[in-house]
Amino acid sequence: MTTIRLRNTKTRKVEEFVPIDRENVRMYVCGPTVYDRAHLGNARPVIVFDVLYRLLRHVYGAEHVTYVRNFTDVDDKINAEALRRQQAGAPGTIEELIHQRTEETIAWYHADMDALGALRPNHEPRATDYIGQMIGMIEGLIASGHAYARDGHVLFRVRSYKGYGRLSGRSVDDMIAGARVEVAPFKEDPMDFVLWKPSDADLPGWDSPWGRGRPGWHIECSAMSHELLGESFDIHGGGIDLQFPHHENEIAQSACAHPHGDFAKVWMHNEMLMVEGKKMSKSLGNFFTVRDLLDGNWSGGWKVPGEVIRFVFLSTHYSKPMDWTEEKARQAEATLRKWRTMTFRSKPDVSPPIEVVSALSDDMNTHAALTALHRFSRLGNGGALLAGAKLLGLLTPELSDWFRFGEKSVAEDPRIDAIQDIRVMARKRGNYAISDQMRSDLLDAGVAVFDYKDSSTGYFEPDFLARWLVSKAWAAFKAGDREKAQKYVDLAREAGVSVHLEDDGVSAVTGHDEQAAFAYFEKYISLIHERACKILQKGYLK
RNA sequence: GGCGGGUUGGCGGAGAGGUUACGCAGCGGAUUGCAAAUCCGUGAAGACCGGUUCGAUUCCGGUACCCGCCUCCA
Secondary structure (H helix, E strand, O other), X not given: OOOOEEEEOOOOEEEEOOOOOOOOEEEEEOOOEOOOOOEHHHHHHHHHHHHHHHHXXXXXXXXXXXXXXXXXXXXXXXXXXXXXXXXXXXXXXXXXXXXXXXXHHHHHHHHHHHHOOOOOOOEOOEHHHHXXXXXXXXXXXXXXXXXXXXXXXXXXXXXXXXXXXXXXXXXXXXXXXXXXXXXXXXXXXXXXXXXXXXXXXXXXXXXXXXXXXXXXXOHHHHHHHHHXXXXXXXXXXXXXXXXXXXXXXXXXXXXXXXXXXXXEEEEEEEOOEEEOOEEOOOOOOOOOEHHHHHHOOOOOOOOOOHHHHHHHHHOOOOOOOEEEOHHHHHHHHHHHHHHHHHOOOOOOOOOOOHHHHXXXXXXXXXXXXXXXXXXXXXXXXXXXXXXXXXXXXOOOHHHOOOOOOOOOOOXXXXXXXXXXXXXXXXXXXXXXXXXXXXXXXXXXXXXXXXXXOOOEEEXXXXXXXHHHHHHHHHHHHHOOOHHHHHHHHHHHHHOOEOOOEEOOEEOOOOOEOHXXXXXXXXXXXXXXXXXXXXXXXXXXXX
């Protein structure tokens, strides 16, 4: 049996993972607050814990793993959005508008995360469906002296739990010292945090022993994990930014409400995502959602396949900050294209290769797993490559949409064949100048040309066209031929690629308009075809 | 101020106290009339200063710089 080792934030050590019950391995991951599209940073824990989920399923059996990821659907940002809609004239009560908003956001989330190849968890509880459990838990905390009610609020008495701060390595006194903690008249201690707060008429609320109100942020995860996974479960995951205060507060609540349970045995935190070396933020203009990337609605302009996003994420260990760059995405795409091409007719091995399983078992070393896949690729072992990739959620049929091979989007055009026939004739007779000129024209038209000893093949592919023209422009620029570089830039623009020639080179070129590419191809292929036929008719081939 | 992460070759990015990371790019070669593609091979590193050691990029201490959290945040 494979031994999985995981870094536990609680102990700061990599430990052997021993499930509480190997018949039912339980994992809880903090999910999104559903007020808007998921941004790229939201995708990191989804992908990281999806790989862990797949690994656990592989080791313990798919039916022996329970994965819970919540939706936070009660939150001030949701309320604000619903209120904004109401004020903009949308019909319905505020509750209905909130419901509408969360419903559509959850649907987006599912669509976007599906596109990244993430499996759906076994349970995706919504906070609003567990209000009763939260109230029950809060009542218990009051009864045992760990919480108190004041002015319609209920607060957790942080000083009553001596383990507070252990997860994040802080002491309560240090935190108060230099910290910006919200001081409120109803707090006994500035560190105390809200379990329940009152709602006025234009906010969603539920009846409770403390009046109409809504839960604080942290209590939902404690209530839902307890309900679905029990007092003790195996793994609790989330972003490192949740370590404090969210997870610290969760532990305090759960430990005090269920003193006989261990709550989560292993805490795992993924590091943050950066964009081109900086934190993603709206003010820096480097903020984008997963959907923006998928749809090409970002600075790169390229429709990034979900599989490419996934690959980029897996190439950095989850415990390190990960920098999203277009360069990485391009490399990932090239690698995936190569792997998909070489495994086009392969069948995956029955079980994943040991190299990949042991890499993942070593604290989820996804990068090492990818290195193993590179090796299988080099060795030409398509079966192992596919089976290993599957464990990472890569090279799966679900994520294959972007990859076109053979008949699907590659244009096989009778004119290409005709030109190639003439070229082969020319080559046989030693008319290399003619043959090579035609080849160069074909390449410029977006036809990938492959010459063999006595034959030649070629096909039109929009993506090839874009890459070819841009690489020609770069080559000319590097050779100091600005005029030629400009010519290729102009051609690329005509072919639907957004590209500019700047002082420091050819600007980032990515997405392209396929319709423009086909129109471009149509225009040039007919010219080349005409010219080729003329050469043949006039007997220039000797 | 407190807590945490990081600094590796042109770029990305791992592991290991002494032996090739790997990928991309580069270079060389095979193949080809020439390209492309493919295959084979290959140079190049460990922020800085000390210490431990026969030997450290890998362990320990310090310095510098970068980043995150401490307020909603994955």
